[in-house]
Amino acid sequence: MDERFATPKSMKKVILRVIRTTLLQLGSATKVELSKLLGISFPTVSKIIAQMERDGEVYEIGLDDSSGGRRAKRYEFNPEHMLGLAVFLEENETVYAVFNCVGEVKEHGTRASVFQDAFNSLTELLHNILLEFPKITSIAIGVPGAVNNGRIFHIPNYQSFHDFELKTYFEDLFSIPVVVENDMNAAVLGFQKRSGGEDKQSLVYLYSGKNGPGAGILINGDVVRGSTFFTGEISFMPLYDNQNFHQAMYQGNKKNTENPTIHEKHEIQAISRLIASLVAIINPHTVIFSKEEMNQTVLNRIAIESAKYVPKEHLPEFIMSDWKQDYLHGLQRLAIERMITGIRIVDELE
Structure with a gap:
């Protein structure tokens, strides 16, 4: 050096x-x-x-x-010298974890969704956690929307969060470095870390959840964000003459949150076409699905259907994983990186 x-x-x-x-x-x-x-x-x-x-x-x-x-x-x-906080926001819940520098969780909790009253509930939750754990030196927040350097610019279901500088807002409020990340980007990072896979592998994480389809894409170990940070918004992919991926998956109906398991013929066909497109464009090593939405029988059917569009030998490995754990782990990874590379903003200003 x-x-x-x-x-x-x-x-x-x-x-x-x-x-x-x-x-x-x-x-x-x-x-x-x-x-x-x-x-x-x-x-x-x-x-x-x-x-x-x-x-x-x-x-x-x-x-x-x-x-x-x-x-x-x-x-x-000393792993206890600094702590981090990871929080992810969903339609029906807010999940958080406090952890030390090596990722050991000190506290884990679930609260009601903060989306209903914009920032009041989220601000109160973060404030209370920071009071309880004053050693927290970084925060990572996950959201179901597209993010550009801390600004949420595409989050259709939650208009009060649209085009909002969430990173700047909380850094100004708490004087602690904040990372804001798309849910699927965090999930694919978390899966890579939890699985102990090779750093240079290419991975795609597919998930519908409560907010519609999304993807996290890792190529050669790096998250792909795109020129306008819109990568992963697979709902817009035109799979048919008159239907994009979202329309093909739901056929005009709302997602069944009571039974999220993918099993309908039209769902399998849409996912298979999407897989074929991913193979032809980026040829990933692995595609990860949430075990909440998938089972082995359906995975086998997707593999058979996908092979109708691209040669079988080029299909990726299909894996089921725990999306919530991957998501939180990815946010922890981001918070720890920020924790290790930086110090409190108030110290930087001195």
Whole structure:
């Protein structure tokens, strides 16, 4: 790491970030190991570690065996030093989790939906959680809509949230970094993390839920957002001469929330055409479905139907997963990344 071309303040932030990340990845390290691994001078590493130790961010866990000189101190990151908060908003509920730097959940809860009275209920919920857990240093919020850098610009069912700068609103209110993410983008990130799959795989997560069809797409390990952040809005895909995917799935009816399992012939045909389109365009390794909406018999039928449009050998693997857990895990991942890479906004302004 070249330390010559940055201001002291910005360089300190960079070094803090890489030391935090490295300690979390390795579990523990000595100052010499950090200096060699990161290419940062030993005096700089020593200074930063000393400050982190005073702040309670790292602690000494013992001395290494001597190799002829003074025994080196080994340090470990304190996972309880900072906490994160993940919240996702659904039509009939609001789900949240408080967790530490390694993702261990400290509290998990479900509340009534906040969509009915716009921001009052959500603001009150976040305020109460932050009072109970003052170590929270980042928040990730998931929404069933398209998001561009924290602004919700397409959320048809909830007009009070449409075209709203949710990230800016809560950062100004709480002085804590906030990430706002589309539900399916968070879910596909969470699945990748929970499954322990290869980072460079291409994945598509399909889900209808309470708000209509959506997709999260990961190509070579990166979320695909598109030029206007509209990627994944598969409802608009024209699968027939006079029907898009949403129309083909529901045939003029509302989604059956009492029995969300996909089983109708027209649903299987629509999904199979969608799968064939995805294979021809991005050729994903895996397509993930919510186990709430899918079963193995239907997956087998989708595979047979999809093979009518594209050669069978190019079809992806079909997997069922727990959408809520994937969603929360993805939000946790985003919050932890923001937690490790940044500090409280009020500190940045000083």
